[in-house]
Amino acid sequence: MIHASKVSKQYKASTRPALDEINIDVDKGEFAFVIGPSGSGKSTLLRLLIREDVPTGGELEVNGEDLVHMRRGKVAAHRRKLGCVFQDFRLLTNRTVEQNVGFALEVIGRSRASIKQTVPEVLEMVGLEGKANRMPNELSGGEQQRVAIARAFANRPILLLADEPTGNLDPDTSADIMLLLERINRTGTTVLMATHDNTIVDSMRRRVIELQLGKVVRDEARGVYGVGR
Numbered sequence: 695m696i697h698a699s700k701v702s703k704q705y706k707a708s709t710r711p712a713l714d715e716i717n718i719d720v721d722k723g724e725f726a727f728v729i730g731p732s733g734s735g736k737s738t739l740l741r742l743l744i745r746e747d748v749p750t751g752g753e754l755e756v757n758g759e760d761l762v763h764m765r766r767g768k769v770a771a772h773r774r775k776l777g778c779v780f781q782d783f784r785l786l787t788n789r790t791v792e793q794n795v796g797f798a799l800e801v802i803g804r805s806r807a808s809i810k811q812t813v814p815e816v817l818e819m820v821g822l823e824g825k826a827n828r829m830p831n832e833l834s835g836g837e838q839q840r841v842a843i844a845r846a847f848a849n850r851p852i853l854l855l856a857d858e859p860t861g862n863l864d865p866d867t868s869a870d871i872m873l874l875l876e877r878i879n880r881t882g883t884t885v886l887m888a889t890h891d892n893t894i895v896d897s898m899r900r901r902v903i904e905l906q907l908g909k910v911v912r913d914e915a916r917g918v919y920g921v922g923r
């Protein structure tokens with residue numbers, strides 16, 4: 695699903711590369727954490743996968759698509775295959791829960807009938823069936839993140855990218871969000887999640903890819919966060 699070979703990213707303003715010849719292969723259906731200290735390159739990796747930015751070296755493919763040489767006109771189609779979830783939820787604050795999810799489907803050209811059918815299904819999946827008409831500010835942080843996950847999942851992405859999705863949530867709420875991401879993973883969606891949350895990483899025992907100063911320093915199948923971090 696993800697193939698990164700010697701991928702580097704050198705920002706113009708920076709002296710050292712944010713990513714330095716990293717090799718990562720993630721298979722379809724895998725669940726993998728990307729961990730590492732602040733500035734190690736986690737968000738940069740996710741940005742390259744979303745094609746918000748382009749590597750300055752190496753090969754990068756998602757689902758067989760070459761992201762290095764991808765034409766600008768194909769970027770939107772690439773992003774449509776992905777779901778993205780962020781620490782700060784990024785909901786449309788002036789739209790209801792239902793509209794937030796529906797709008798994401800509208801912009802990718804889904805018919806009104808299909809949106810009408812899909813939105814209640816995904817809201818039920820994330821446990822928000824009674825809250826379709828609420829505004830985001832009428833929800834708890836955990837509920838807002840559920841809306842963001844519903845929105846990311848509505849189009850059944852092949853790959854879900856999550857950048858610190860539990861960063862603003864308390865431990866119990868974070869655990870619930872992880873159950874939801876596991877559930878999404880069980881439907882066949884590959885999940886790549888950047889996190890600082892050692893409790894979550896230790897309890898899930900999933901693949902752990904550790905970055906330090908832009909290099910992969912550990913890639914373990916059923917890893918833990920690590921001692922003393």
Ligand SMILES: Nc1ncnc2c1ncn2[C@@H]1O[C@H](COP(=O)(O)OP(=O)(O)OP(=O)(O)O)[C@@H](O)[C@H]1O
Binds near residue numbers: 706730
């Ligand atoms: N737009 C940019 N221009 C210049 N340098 C950048 C840019 N974005 C990130 N960097 C640098 O690239 C390196 C990696 O940053 P990145 O945001 O990928 O790290 P991170 O592991 O996600 O950190 P955090 O956990 O704090 O989010 C850092 O040294 C950062 O300062």
